[in-house]
Amino acid sequence: MAWLRMFATGLGHEMPAVLAVTCAVMGGMGLGAWSLDKAISRSERPGRWYTALETIIGGWAFLSTLLIPLANKAALPLMGIDPSPLRHWTVAFLLPFLAILPATAAMGATFPAMERFIAPLSEDRRCIGGIYAANTFGAVAGVLLGVFVIAPALGFRASVWCFGLVSVVCGLAVVGVWQSIPPARTADSKSRESASPAPPQSLTPAMCNLSARRLKLTIFCAGLLGVGYETAVIRVLSQVLENTVYTFAAVLAVFLLGTSVGAAAYQRYGRRFASRLWLSELSIACLLGGLALSRAQRLYDACRSAFGDNPSGVLMAEVSVALAAFGLPTVFMGAIFSHLVQAARSDQGGVGRAAAINTFGGALAPAFFRRYSSVLARLQVDADRAVPRIPDVAAELDRMAFESRRSSPRLPVRPASRSSHRKHPGRRQSD
Numbered sequence: 001m002a003w004l005r006m007f008a009t010g011l012g013h014e015m016p017a018v019l020a021v022t023c024a025v026m027g028g029m030g031l032g033a034w035s036l037d038k039a040i041s042r043s044e045r046p047g048r049w050y051t052a053l054e055t056i057i058g059g060w061a062f063l064s065t066l067l068i069p070l071a072n073k074a075a076l077p078l079m080g081i082d083p084s085p086l087r088h089w090t091v092a093f094l095l096p097f098l099a100i101l102p103a104t105a106a107m108g109a110t111f112p113a114m115e116r117f118i119a120p121l122s123e124d125r126r127c128i129g130g131i132y133a134a135n136t137f138g139a140v141a142g143v144l145l146g147v148f149v150i151a152p153a154l155g156f157r158a159s160v161w162c163f164g165l166v167s168v169v170c171g172l173a174v175v176g177v178w179q180s181i182p183p184a185r186t187a188d189s190k191s192r193e194s195a196s197p198a199p200p201q202s203l204t205p206a207m208c209n210l211s212a213r214r215l216k217l218t219i220f221c222a223g224l225l226g227v228g229y230e231t232a233v234i235r236v237l238s239q240v241l242e243n244t245v246y247t248f249a250a251v252l253a254v255f256l257l258g259t260s261v262g263a264a265a266y267q268r269y270g271r272r273f274a275s276r277l278w279l280s281e282l283s284i285a286c287l288l289g290g291l292a293l294s295r296a297q298r299l300y301d302a303c304r305s306a307f308g309d310n311p312s313g314v315l316m317a318e319v320s321v322a323l324a325a326f327g328l329p330t331v332f333m334g335a336i337f338s339h340l341v342q343a344a345r346s347d348q349g350g351v352g353r354a355a356a357i358n359t360f361g362g363a364l365a366p367a368f369f370r371r372y373s374s375v376l377a378r379l380q381v382d383a384d385r386a387v388p389r390i391p392d393v394a395a396e397l398d399r400m401a402f403e404s405r406r407s408s409p410r411l412p413v414r415p416a417s418r419s420s421h422r423k424h425p426g427r428r429q430s431d
Contacts, residue, residue, distance in 0.1 A: 001146050001249065002159040003064070003100060010072020011092045019366040020092035027097060028104025030359035036109040037352025046116035047174050053106040053113055054171030060103035061164025065157045071095040089367075108359065111135070112352030115345070117174070128345065129267030129338035136260035136334070140253050147249035219340045219354050223361030226333045228369040229286060230255055233293060233325050240296045241318045250315060254322040258330025259337070266335040270342075278339075282332040292324035299324060 007021050040049050078091045111131070119125040142163065150159045234251055241247045292299070303320045307313030337358065344354035 001143060002151060002156045002163070003068070003096070005151075005245075006065075006068045006156050006160070007072065007092075007096050010069075010075040011095070020089050021096045022366055023363045024093050024097035025100070025104050026359050026363035028101045029108030030356040030363060031101075032105030032108035032356075033111060033352040033359065034108075034356035035105070037112050037349045037356070040109065040112050040116055040352065041347075041349030043116070046113050050110060050113040050117055050174050051171040053110045054167045054174075056106040057103050057110075058164040058166075058168035058171070060100065060106070061160050061167065064100050064103065065160055067099045071099045108356065109352065111355050112349070115351045126271075126342060127267070128342040128351065129263045129265075129270060129335075132334065132338050132341075133260045133264035133267060136256050136263065140256045140260065143249050143253050143256065147246060215340065215344060216354075216357055219344065219357045220361040222333070222336060222340060223358035224365050224368065225361075226337075227362035227365035229289075229329065230326075231366050231369045233289070236293055237296065237321065237325065240300055241321065242314060246315065247318055250318050251322045251326070254319060255326050255330055258326055258328075259334030262331035262334025262336075263338045264334075265331065266338040270335070270339060278332055278336055282329065282336060285328040285332050289325045289327075289329045296321050296325065 003025070004018065004021055008018070011021065036049075040046055043049055075091055075095055078095075079088055083091070114131050114135070115128060118127045118131060121127075146159055146163070150162055154162065234248070237251060238247075241251075300317055300321050303317035304313065307316045341351055341354045341358070344350040
């Protein structure tokens with residue numbers, strides 16, 4: 001959030017710029033998880049990898065506060081006064097991607113490093129759900145503290161410094177934990193993997209009845225559609241809620257909290273349903289979320305009446321509406337992500353690449369769904385329905401198509417002859 005706000009001063013607050021910065025962050029995370037997955041899986045000391053990665057994140061967080069103003073100054077000459085949408089999006093993507101790439105790549109690689117570090121400490125090396133739940137819950141705390149406490153008190157630059165310091169502390173804490181474990185337990189990682197003739201059934205693609213290629217495709221689509229659902233819901237809620245930075249933080253926290261709860265539930269109860277993917281249940285949950293979204297304005301008005309018009313009451317009302325739209329779907333998203341990544345895990349790696357594939361899908365989602373979610377955002381939302389009627393959506397799509405045709409170059413049209421009027425008397429001809 002702090003990086004997003006700092007880049008907005010040079011790249012703009014418009015939705016394309018915000019989505020481009022988001023894609024840049026997620027793309028860097030996916031690149032780091034993919035490129036370092038095998039190296040981390042072959043290491044006998046994954047704790048050292050995690051410490052090094054967190055140190056890189058913290059160090060580059062301090063350095064980014066110097067690089068981001070330089071990137072913002074370079075943005076205007078590169079974009080020009082009136083840039084095309086493609087040029088605007090390209091510059092808004094490349095500058096953040098390059099400026100914070102070491103930090104975002106290290107962020108993505110911490111997930112497989114944490115898994116390799118914690119897996120030998122568990123009974124059956126099944127820990128993806130617990131790691132993802134704890135990591136996502138930490139993201140919830142970071143979003144809420146950063147927006148409501150740290151940034152208003154210290155500013156965005158100092159907020160980045162604080163989060164960088166937290167990353168360094170986390171890396172050093174792992175060093176202490178690693179040194180406190182008895183040597184026989186720390187060496188258990190490689191000895192247990194070499195002694196077992198085959199990985200357990202719960203760690204293979206067979207646990208979800210998918211081939212390796214289809215498993216990767218499912219992981220990619222899960223990221224694409226999950227973040228796409230988030231993008232569409234946020235665009236609709238922006239027409240109902242107060243549409244401030246606090247609103248966005250509250251909605252994002254609800255989304256992350258739901259995925260954390262789903263991952264924790266999978267870690268606790270996933271062994272009982274190891275052969276199920278829960279995709280049908282996720283579809284039903286998304287439909288119910290869409291139904292709740294169609295009554296978002298009524299629900300928001302009712303919550304405002306119940307909680308009051310003070311700032312805390314407004315925040316509680318916004319959280320209630322976000323829970324209605326995100327609550328159940330995000331729980332299934334967190335459980336399904338944990339299940340798919342656990343299925344991709346093997347003794348040679350797989351967790352980082354699976355997380356990278358999912359992240360790449362999520363990075364493409366804002367740009368992919370922006371065109372369609374903007375249809376909902378442009379429509380007038382009345383007090384009774386937050387989601388427009390299907391005929392209104394079709395009319396908006398027709399209008400957008402007409403504007404696109406009108407802005408495209410036209411070929412000269414030869415005037416119709418008199419004979420054409422006689423052959424087609426019912427056709428109206430333009431003058």
